[in-house]
Amino acid sequence: MASHQLLLFQLLLLLSSASHARDTISPGQPLRGNDTLVSPGAGSYVLGFFTPPGSNNTYVGLWYAKVPVRTVVWVANRADPVPGPVERNARATLSVSADCTLSVADANSTVVWSAPPAPGAGAGRCTARLLDSGNLVVSDASGHVAWQGFDHPTDTLIPGMRVGMDFGTGANMTLTAWTSPSDPSPGPVVAVMDTTGDPEVFIWNGAEKVWRSGPWDGLQFTGVPDTATYMGFNFSFVNSAKEVSYSFQVANSSIVSRLTLNSTGAAGGLLQRWTWVWAAGAWNMYWYAPKDQCDAVNQCGPNGVCDPNSLPVCECLRGFAPRSPEAWALRDNRGGCARATPLDCGNGTDGFALMAHAKVPDTTAAVVDYRAGLAECAQRCQRNCSCTAYANANLSGAPGHRGCVMWGGALEDLRVFPNFGQDLYVRLAAADLGTCRPTCLRSVCTQFF
């Protein structure tokens, strides 16, 4: 065969293998260790077997088809690998059974990992299909979803994947960092949606809270105010009886963006947004958290305020003084601040001071009503002697600010931003309101905090 004929033959072979790239497995048609599934449509994702650098195990993972640096964004059997490297596992399988159970087995058909179908699914003709979104979906003849990868994120959020709680399916979608770059098994660092009060995302390192997003204010998380400067993505936050979740979409499929949780940050947990820069052929870090000293959870203790542009960074809320002046002087701020002048709620003389540019306090125990407006919120908080602060819950849409969040007790994990952030109204005794009475002006009050 002449060399140009050989080339043509190879090209045809390449084309035919490309056109035969499949996206589906069915009973008796498993995916082999030396083969891959490719998502249809734009063909953005590849699902196949891989061995992380430095590992001697084989996993089923998902990576980008067009990004030349292999970047694994999802792992099926992260804690249950097939022993041995992928080169020696060509006969391992990912298969779907007649009852819609997805499983990974070694060359001897010993099952190392399996995902049972949701109750009610499994009515024959089960298939597992890789969608163009990267979601691996197991469904039965009647189209019931028996299991889907997007209900089980690994350490990475890709467009359309959610972090949060789906109360309908019971799926609790969290990000869990890999144990190490060579071991995808779940490490101690987890990003979780706390659905109580006004929902917010926490990063945990074991039992320690590493970072708090703050509640969704209708546009962004109050602790991630630079979201307003993002281009090319949009965000969805759902807070309903069925679901509380956060997800993002890209505006254009040429934008490749992912959010990852890594255990290597200085704080022992690092959330990073990456975008692929086609021109540079590299990932660019777009955003990360925690970012500064004031992102550490409860840096200044109860009723303390953390201001990264102030020295020292911790101050007490106006009308409050350090609980332990000795400890505070040594910059041990854990004890926080106590009210200097007692409230006088019974006589109705208490008022509220505006604190601008706030990341509102921890909302885990806050009371939220998305329908009430700010004036009604102020009245409710004034009347309720255990209400210590209030703020708008929703800053999106015309005519703008609405919704009511009310805090009781100490205000925890409060910080300010130089330019971004929300208005927070803090209950003070009449004597501490000073020039802020009866209505507090931003220009007058900001300096006190």
Ligand SMILES: *[C@@H]1O[C@H](CO)[C@@H](O)[C@H](O)[C@H]1NC(C)=O
């Ligand atoms: C994978 O290996 C099997 C047998 O070991 C072989 O029949 C098959 O063609 C291989 N598939 C690919 C895509 O290389």
Ligand SMILES: *[C@@H]1O[C@H](CO)[C@@H](O)[C@H](O)[C@H]1NC(C)=O
């Ligand atoms: C890797 O795993 C294979 C199969 O379990 C084993 O035979 C081999 O000794 C291991 N190699 C190393 C370097 O651990």
Ligand SMILES: *[C@@H]1O[C@H](CO)[C@@H](O)[C@H](O)[C@H]1NC(C)=O
């Ligand atoms: C498969 O079975 C054979 C024979 O029992 C055994 O020698 C081999 O180690 C097994 N391989 C794996 C991957 O378990």
Ligand SMILES: *[C@@H]1O[C@H](CO)[C@@H](O)[C@H](O)[C@H]1NC(C)=O
């Ligand atoms: C979701 O899982 C996390 C950690 O695994 C847990 O802390 C949290 O309470 C769960 N959420 C719900 C609503 O069950």
Ligand SMILES: *[C@@H]1O[C@H](CO)[C@@H](O)[C@H](O)[C@H]1NC(C)=O
């Ligand atoms: C976590 O970050 C470190 C340092 O940047 C990096 O080397 C490592 O690959 C990351 N881990 C994972 C699982 O991506």
Ligand SMILES: *[C@@H]1O[C@H](CO)[C@@H](O)[C@H](O)[C@H]1NC(C)=O
């Ligand atoms: C976000 O962008 C996606 C893709 O462009 C679009 O389908 C969706 O409607 C947008 N959502 C919002 C809330 O703008």
Ligand SMILES: *[C@@H]1O[C@H](CO)[C@@H](O)[C@H](O)[C@H]1NC(C)=O
């Ligand atoms: C998406 O971005 C590419 C590259 O910037 C551009 O050529 C294309 O027109 C964009 N598509 C849409 C629908 O905006």
Ligand SMILES: *[C@@H]1O[C@H](CO)[C@@H](O)[C@H](O)[C@H]1NC(C)=O
């Ligand atoms: C109201 O104020 C008066 C005078 O300061 C004080 O004596 C009284 O205890 C207050 N009443 C309540 C219910 O706080």
Ligand SMILES: *[C@@H]1O[C@H](CO)[C@@H](O)[C@H](O)[C@H]1NC(C)=O
């Ligand atoms: C926030 O306000 C927008 C615009 O009015 C509205 O569409 C959205 O449903 C509100 N969110 C909540 C949680 O009430």
Ligand SMILES: *[C@@H]1O[C@H](CO)[C@@H](O)[C@H](O)[C@H]1NC(C)=O
């Ligand atoms: C008063 O406020 C506290 C703290 O926000 C809250 O727990 C309580 O339910 C409120 N009581 C009434 C009657 O609204």
